[in-house]
Amino acid sequence: MDYSTILYDLEDNVLTITLNRPEILNAFNRDMLAEIIDALDKADADDNVRAIIVTGTGRGFCAGADLSVGGDTFNADARDDREDGLQRAGGGRLTLRIFECKKPIIAAINGAAVGIGATMLLPMDIRLCSTQAKIGFVFSRRGIVPEACSSYFLPRVVGISQALEWCYSGRVFPADEALAGGLVRSVHEPDDLLAAAQVIAREIADNTSAVSVTLIRQMMWKMLGSDHPMEAHKVDSRGIYYCGKSADVKEGVESFLEKRPAKFPLKVSEDMPEFFPWWEEREFS
Secondary structure, three states: OOOOOEEEEEEOOEEEEEEOOHHHOOOEOHHHHHHHHHHHHHHHHOOOOOEEEEEEOOOEEEOOEOOOOHHHOOOHHHOOOOOOOOOOOHHHHHHHHHHOOOOOEEEEEOOEEEOHHHHOOOOOOEEEEEOOOEEEOOHHHOOOOOOOOHHHHHHHHHOHHHHHHHHHHOOEEEHHHHHHOOOOOEEEOHHHHHHHHHHHHHHHHHHOOHHHHHHHHHHHHHHOOOOOHHHHHHHHHHHHHHHHOOHHHHHHHHHHHOOOOOOOOOOOOOOOOOOOOOOOOOOOO
């Protein structure tokens, strides 16, 4: 797929996906949805991608949905390509794809992140922002409801009280409030933001087993919806059994004892354990 709304840059095992509609603060449309999903599909299939950074071009990260069609922006019945039945919201399709990603994702929030620009951040693993960032879950001020599965993700990321305050009010808040509320892990000067994200990405790419990281990502996110710690015990027991006899754990232990950098041989594309994935795919209805 040729990309017109994003940039795809892979360097030294770190992929940077840049939202690239700067003239309208990287507003989200159906082309951007399709292109981000395609980029994640490509990244998952490429063993050279060990970590992903998502950021925006210009002054904005993503200013939310492209409102150029006016009052019918969110009216599925007004679309030329409308299908029969209940329509899946595009934001949810995106965040579910991020949720299923096999590679760790770091958000570098360089500017305004509003609506889908804010909710797409939630299933990303680590979030950093610029001092110039402003974030808003503005749905109540547009007469709609939180989308992109954010009623699932946001309370799990920041807690139910903070999630409700931000969504009830629909107000746009600054970077320091995002930090205090637990939405981001750190705030940086604009010129330092991407470098800070790259430090985290490099730490992962240079020092860890790709298979371990993929398993860890899915274990952590999937267990947020579990009803008992026994479910985690079932999965981590399988993981320990598989990893304990793998070439990666042999290399990990030997490199530690020999005080040298590890060179893990296993690949996500070929060497995931037989029990992966252990969950059942959910159907939309």
